[in-house]
Amino acid sequence: MKKLWKTLFAALLVLPMFTGLFAGKPVNADDATTANVTINKRIWKDGTAPAQGSVANTGEAMTDFGGEALEGAGFTAYDVTNAYLALIAGGKTQTEAVKEISDNAANYTTTVAKAEQTTNAEGQTTFSGLALKDANGNDKVYMLVETSTPTDVSVTEKATPIVLAMPIYTVDANGDFTNTLNTNIQVYPKNESQQDKKEVTNREDFDLVTNNGETYRNVTTGDILNFKLTLNIPADLAKVSSYSVTDTPTDGLAYVDGTIDVAGLTVDKDYKVTKNGNGFMLELINSGTAEAPVYTDTVLALAGKALTVTYSMKLTATIDPDQLQNNSAVVNVGGTDHEALVPTEPDVPGNPPVKFGTGGKKFVKKDSQSNKTLAGAKFVVKNAEGKYAKFDVNAAEKTATEYVFTEWVDTQAEADEVTSDSNGQFWIKGLTNGDYQLHETKAPSDKYVVLDKDITFTVTHGDYGTQELTTVKNTPKGLLPSTGGKGIAAFLIVGAGMMAAAYIWFKKSKAQAEV
Numbered sequence: 001m002k003k004l005w006k007t008l009f010a011a012l013l014v015l016p017m018f019t020g021l022f023a024g025k026p027v028n029a030d031d032a033t034t035a036n037v038t039i040n041k042r043i044w045k046d047g048t049a050p051a052q053g054s055v056a057n058t059g060e061a062m063t064d065f066g067g068e069a070l071e072g073a074g075f076t077a078y079d080v081t082n083a084y085l086a087l088i089a090g091g092k093t094q095t096e097a098v099k100e101i102s103d104n105a106a107n108y109t110t111t112v113a114k115a116e117q118t119t120n121a122e123g124q125t126t127f128s129g130l131a132l133k134d135a136n137g138n139d140k141v142y143m144l145v146e147t148s149t150p151t152d153v154s155v156t157e158k159a160t161p162i163v164l165a166m167p168i169y170t171v172d173a174n175g176d177f178t179n180t181l182n183t184n185i186q187v188y189p190k191n192e193s194q195q196d197k198k199e200v201t202n203r204e205d206f207d208l209v210t211n212n213g214e215t216y217r218n219v220t221t222g223d224i225l226n227f228k229l230t231l232n233i234p235a236d237l238a239k240v241s242s243y244s245v246t247d248t249p250t251d252g253l254a255y256v257d258g259t260i261d262v263a264g265l266t267v268d269k270d271y272k273v274t275k276n277g278n279g280f281m282l283e284l285i286n287s288g289t290a291e292a293p294v295y296t297d298t299v300l301a302l303a304g305k306a307l308t309v310t311y312s313m314k315l316t317a318t319i320d321p322d323q324l325q326n327n328s329a330v331v332n333v334g335g336t337d338h339e340a341l342v343p344t345e346p347d348v349p350g351n352p353p354v355k356f357g358t359g360g361k362k363f364v365k366k367d368s369q370s371n372k373t374l375a376g377a378k379f380v381v382k383n384a385e386g387k388y389a390k391f392d393v394n395a396a397e398k399t400a401t402e403y404v405f406t407e408w409v410d411t412q413a414e415a416d417e418v419t420s421d422s423n424g425q426f427w428i429k430g431l432t433n434g435d436y437q438l439h440e441t442k443a444p445s446d447k448y449v450v451l452d453k454d455i456t457f458t459v460t461h462g463d464y465g466t467q468e469l470t471t472v473k474n475t476p477k478g479l480l481p482s483t484g485g486k487g488i489a490a491f492l493i494v495g496a497g498m499m500a501a502a503y504i505w506f507k508k509s510k511a512q513a514e515v
Contacts, residue, residue, distance in 0.1 A: 034129045039075050039144065041123040042188055043155070046195040058167050058175070067190060069123030072150030072160075075189075077114035077127045079143050081134055084141040089167045098163045104143055107163040116147050126502065129243065132166045140166045146189060149236045156232045156304045159189035174335045194232035194306070199340035200354050201310075202226045208345070208495030209357065209433060211461060215348055216324050216357040218461065221315040221430025222407045224256065225356065229309040229329060229341070237303040241290035241334045244283040245309070246276055249327035252319030253356065253450035254278040259312040272298050278316070279327065282309065315358060317394050317404045320466040321429045324355040357461040360429025361436075361470060362400070365420035365444060372445035373424025377474065380415040381428060382437045382454070383408065388415035389412050391428070400425030417441060425469065431459045438472065450473040 046066045087097035101108050117125040131140055146158040167183045203226065206217040219225070227247075234240055247255065262282070265271050272296060274281050288294030315325065330339040343349040365374045381389040387408040394402035401421045405428070409415055418426045438455040455472055461502050 015180050017240065032181055032183050034066045034130060034131055035127045035166065035181075035185055036078070036126055037130055037142070037144065037170065037185045037187060038124055038126040038180065039117075039119060040065070040075075040186055040188045041070040041073045041075075041119045041125075041191070042160075043193050044068075045068040045190045046194055058171050059182050059187070061186045062188065065188050069119075069121065069125060070150065070155075071119055071124075073119045073146055073191075074116045074148035075113060075125060075127075075156075076109075076117070076145050076147045077130065078109050078115045078145060079113040080108045080109040080143045080163065081138060082111075082142045083108050083161075086136060094165065095204070098165065101141075101143055102161045105143060108143060109145065114410045118148075126495055130166075132215075137421070144187065144189070146191075148239060149191070151233060151312040155191050156194045156235055156306070157191070159191055162187050162189055162253065163244075173222060194329055196338065196341055197230040198343045198488075199230075200343045201228050202227060203343075203354055206356075207432070209461070211357075211433075214324060214355070215345065215352050215459070216355040216508055218432045219247055219315065219358055220432055221317070221319065221358060221405050223314060225311065225313045226354055227251075227311055227343070231307045231309065233302040233307050235304040235335060237295065237407045238293065238300055241293055242283070242286060243331075243333055244281055245331045247279040247327055247329040248276065248283040248324070249313060250325045252316050253313050253322060253325040253327055254316045255280045256312040256314055259310075261310045263308040263310075264302075265298060265307075265333070270296050280311075308380075315356065316428065317392055317470060318396050319358065319430070321358050321360045322462050322466075324357045324461075326353055326355045337404070358430050359433055359459040359461040360427065360431060361457050361459055361466045362427045362467060363425065363438070363457075363472055364469040365419075365424040365426075366501050367448075367474050368377060368475045373420075374448070375420055375422050375424060375473060376442070377440060377444045377472070378417040378442035379419075379426075379438045379440050380412055380417055382439060388412050389431075390414070391417045391418060396426070400424075400427050400496075402427040402429060405430035412439075412441075414460050429464060433460050434458070434489060440472075443474055447476055449477055 007311050021111075037454040041061075042065060050084070083101060084097050086093065087100055092100065113130060114127045117127065119125045130142060134140055139376070142164045144162045144164070146161075149155040149158060164185065168185050169177045169182045198234045203217055205509075206219050206223065209216055209218045213274045225441055229245065231245060233243070237243070249255070255275075257275075260267075260273055260280065260282065262271055267273065269283050269285070271282055284295060285301050286293045286295060313327065318323070326342070328342045330340050331338040343354040365370065365377045367374055383389070385408075387410060388404045390409055392406055394404050395400075400423055403416075403426065418428060420426050435456060435458050438457065440451040440455075443450045447472075451472075451474070455470075457470060
């Protein structure tokens with residue numbers, strides 16, 4: 001008995017070696033009752049997906065189908081056999097019946113053959129054991145539908161439903177069908193991921209400058225910078241726990257309150273905006289829970305569509321003129337951050353990000369003879385077109401009073417004066433690169449002559465912090481005392497005394513001479 005068991009055990013060990021002998025044997029439709037269908041979910045970036053029907057599903061494994069594997073896509077298998085047979089009976093061809101079901105998938109989802117399954121990291125999921133025939137001996141027909149999409153990519157349109165009319169046969173090297181039944185069918189539904197975009201819509205209003213290897217838009221602290229976001233709302237928005245976008249600028253750039261506009265949506269009803277540092281966060285309002293989100297009908301109507309958001313930013317009063325400024329926006333879907341959106345310069349080699357740069361100049365007022373610093377001198381600033389500048393004063397603590405440009409006006413009367421402080425200094429910032437003029441409107445005091453010529457100065461981004469102070473000198477009016485003052489009285493008294501002494505000396509000298 002023990003010997004018999006050893007013989008059986010040895011036979012079991014070698015059995016797998018013989019199973020391969022039958023691997024190449026054709027399987028007839030009558031020899032199999034079920035088949036497995038494997039979803040190979042692929043995704044392409046915006047505009048790169050092959051046209052629908054340009055790459056045929058052969059049912060075989062394909063190594064060159066293209067795209068990238070998409071994890072997290074959910075598929076459901078529906079039994080559409082009766083609907084398919086009814087269409088055929090109504091006079092449609094097989095091709096027409098398949099197209100009718102695929103094009104109108106929502107009308108043919110009453111019978112679930114296999115519940116939703118989700119693709120793995122390789123983009124695959126397999127529906128196992130799909131029956132090839134129904135109870136009446138009719139060949140089964142299945143429809144595979146993408147019933148959910150992952151929220152960590154911007155999939156705005158689900159894959160076209162795939163209709164499989166059983167049985168499926170293998171194909172040879174020439175693409176012709178063989179007599180071998182395919183019981184492990186491979187299908188390749190595809191998606192295209194739409195790319196969210198961020199643009200500076202008025203970037204052409206500002207000169208493009210390249211300086212020290214950096215390319216930037218030359219702006220002033222008075223300029224308004226307009227931005228536009230094009231956001232692709234997930235096709236399965238109703239299942240997404242949250243959707244938001246956060247724009248984060250650098251320290252010298254700030255969102256202009258109240259400038260956000262979301263096309264077709266109403267603030268505080270469909271979305272809300274909260275400040276986030278110098279930037280903001282915009283969030284679609286979910287009045288439900290993370291597990292059961294509830295969005296307004298207006299918001300839900302955006303599923304699978306593009307949403308446009310516009311807003312403005314400007315340079316801050318505390319900006320460091322030596323630092324270039326920019327900002328980025330991050331979309332968060334269901335708690336997952338997407339790649340940061342940064343506007344670029346599409347016409348510049350390498351498409352560098354759009355950056356903004358400004359500049360300034362530092363001055364000190366001094367006595368031309370003693371080199372003593374002078375407070376109280378007043379100036380206006382003119383540009384090359386003859387316009388005059390208005391300024392705000394930077395409230396932050398600085399070594400000197402810092403004037404921040406706000407706008408150009410047409411007349412000197414409308415302009416803001418800048419004044420030398422107790423250290424004789426005044427700093428001006430927020431101007432674009434170029435030449436400007438200082439026009440003195442008031443001398444430090446009535447002891448000094450007002451400058452009769454304007455002072456020309458040059459602004460260049462990047463040299464504000466390291467530049468030496470530009471000295472503006474005033475000439476004192478002189479040392480002669482004014483007529484009728486105490487100085488002339490003393491002079492007259494001393495002079496009269498000297499004349500009297502001379503007269504007395506003269507009289508004595510004459511008397512002695514006559515003796």
